Amino acid sequence: MTQNPIQLTNSRYRLGYHLMAPAGWINDPNGFCYFKGYYHIFYQYHPYSAEWGPMHWGHARSKDLIHWQTLPTALIPGDSEDKDGCFSGSAIVKDDTLYLIYTGNNYYDDGDPDHYWQNQNLAYSQDGIHFTKYDKNPIIATPPTDNTQNFRDPKVWEHDGHYYVALGSQDQAKLGRLLLYKSDNLKQWQYLGPIAHSQSVEQEGYMWECPDLFHLNGQDILVTSPQGIAAQEHQYLNLHQTGYFVGELDYQAPKFKRGDFHELDQGHDFYAAQTMLTPDGRRVLIGWLNMWESEMPEQVDGWAGALTLPRELIYQNNHLYQMPVAETKSLRQQKLRDEQLMVQSETELVNNQSQVEINLQLDSTKTTAQHFVVQFTDPQTHANVQLEYDFAQQLFTLKRSDRSDARFAQLRPNEKLQVQIFVDTSSLEIFLNQGESTITERYYFDHAPQISLTSDQALAFNCQIYQLEKQSNNYQIN
Numbered sequence: 001m002t003q004n005p006i007q008l009t010n011s012r013y014r015l016g017y018h019l020m021a022p023a024g025w026i027n028d029p030n031g032f033c034y035f036k037g038y039y040h041i042f043y044q045y046h047p048y049s050a051e052w053g054p055m056h057w058g059h060a061r062s063k064d065l066i067h068w069q070t071l072p073t074a075l076i077p078g079d080s081e082d083k084d085g086c087f088s089g090s091a092i093v094k095d096d097t098l099y100l101i102y103t104g105n106n107y108y109d110d111g112d113p114d115h116y117w118q119n120q121n122l123a124y125s126q127d128g129i130h131f132t133k134y135d136k137n138p139i140i141a142t143p144p145t146d147n148t149q150n151f152r153d154p155k156v157w158e159h160d161g162h163y164y165v166a167l168g169s170q171d172q173a174k175l176g177r178l179l180l181y182k183s184d185n186l187k188q189w190q191y192l193g194p195i196a197h198s199q200s201v202e203q204e205g206y207m208w209e210c211p212d213l214f215h216l217n218g219q220d221i222l223v224t225s226p227q228g229i230a231a232q233e234h235q236y237l238n239l240h241q242t243g244y245f246v247g248e249l250d251y252q253a254p255k256f257k258r259g260d261f262h263e264l265d266q267g268h269d270f271y272a273a274q275t276m277l278t279p280d281g282r283r284v285l286i287g288w289l290n291m292w293e294s295e296m297p298e299q300v301d302g303w304a305g306a307l308t309l310p311r312e313l314i315y316q317n318n319h320l321y322q323m324p325v326a327e328t329k330s331l332r333q334q335k336l337r338d339e340q341l342m343v344q345s346e347t348e349l350v351n352n353q354s355q356v357e358i359n360l361q362l363d364s365t366k367t368t369a370q371h372f373v374v375q376f377t378d379p380q381t382h383a384n385v386q387l388e389y390d391f392a393q394q395l396f397t398l399k400r401s402d403r404s405d406a407r408f409a410q411l412r413p414n415e416k417l418q419v420q421i422f423v424d425t426s427s428l429e430i431f432l433n434q435g436e437s438t439i440t441e442r443y444y445f446d447h448a449p450q451i452s453l454t455s456d457q458a459l460a461f462n463c464q465i466y467q468l469e470k471q472s473n474n475y476q477i478n
């Protein structure tokens with residue numbers, strides 16, 4: 001049976017400057033790297049429907065992290081080691097060759113989707129476009145004996161002339177943990193042991209997906225996506241979370257000594273983030289701009305999912321900040337506003353634009369206002385998204401008329417408040433106080449939003465608004 005890739009039937013929700021597949025389903029970013037003059041990003045991809053299915057690796061490259069060019073699908077499942085899916089993984093450059101390390105997913109023949117085995121595999125490319133699977137796959141065939149079947153999402157890096165892989169896994173007691181492997185050639189791997197462990201399902205999860213361990217400003221940081229953390233009043237409200245631990249990786253012990261888990265983004269639609277180191281030394285993160293079990297109204301149009309803007313990670317004041325990479329400024333077109341605004345009753349910010357960047361700054365010591373609201377409204381259906389700030393609690397609350405549950409971003413005490421919002425046709429990425437907190441959302445309006453600002457007392461804002469470039473990035477090299 002030959003299958004045909006699914007086609008787009010409607011472009012109403014297609015994004016203007018975020019990376020998407022040409023059509024079909026995508027989830028996690030994979031293999032984020034720099035090779036021979038291009039940034040490369042891959043993603044979990046199902047080209048044959050707008051639903052998750054046997055995972056391929058979709059592929060795009062970019063000179064500037066912002067303008068992406070779609071390339072041929074890099075990995076197709078179906079070989080004996082990845083019979084039912086090429087799951088998430090990462091990339092590394094060695095000897096002028098780009099290597100991908102990914103999880104093979106394989107179901108047992110009993111028809112039970114929860115009964116599978118997972119292994120780790122290698123593929124390589126000289127031109128960064130065409131990939132060959134290593135003929136002796138798998139390179140890591142089985143999990144350690146004290147593991148469950150959950151054994152996936154290898155993140156590879158080099159340290160002191162050796163290669164290491166961190167793997168997400170689950171022990172027999174059904175707790176998430178991180179496994180460490182070592183190699184000198186990317187082909188033979190030695191198991192070094194578990195190096196970090198969930199303390200309890202409620203606090204740290206039953207399985208750690210998509211780990212990423214890196215050094216930043218004197219610390220080792222593990223970004224991972226634990227499954228099963230219990231919801232609290234203002235955090236951990238999605239089905240699964242993406243967050244980080246700060247600590248120290250002792251390669252000799254081996255052990256990752258670390259502090260508490262912190263959520264990385266407060267929105268409904270952010271998961272499975274992965275990082276890379278740019279040639280000029282920045283640690284840049286991209287996440288999936290969706291979340292398992294989120295509604296995805298674009299599915300009826302033949303596609304689902306996108307990736308976030310690339311975000312530079314900055315570790316300071318014991319906190320991980322995320323800022324849109326400097327290259328994001330290249331999206332700016334016309335400056336639509338640059339002024340001091342005195343807001344009280346509802347004040348229009350911008351109308352009828354699907355791609356805009358909004359920057360607001362204010363001095364919170366100079367007001368008796370209790371709150372303000374940035375509101376996005378569909379002018380015809382009146383569907384809306386509200387971002388409300390409560391000065392007393394230093395708390396942002398995001399509410400959507402199409403969802404009953406709100407999301408929250410608690411800020412540290414501050415005098416100056418800064419809000420940067422990247423609006424795209426069906427996404428909002430909100431950076432608060434220089435990336436101290438972020439809120440990532442998909443939203444679905446039938447028309448370009450009316451964006452307004454309201455406050456309970458007169459409130460002075462400094463405001464800049466830019467129209468952003470609308471791209472059509474989906475051409476292909478064969």
Ligand code: FRU
Nearest residue numbers: 028044055087088209210272
């Ligand atoms: C995370 C994840 C990974 C897995 C992939 C499958 O979203 O579940 O653990 O490799 O998606 O598509």
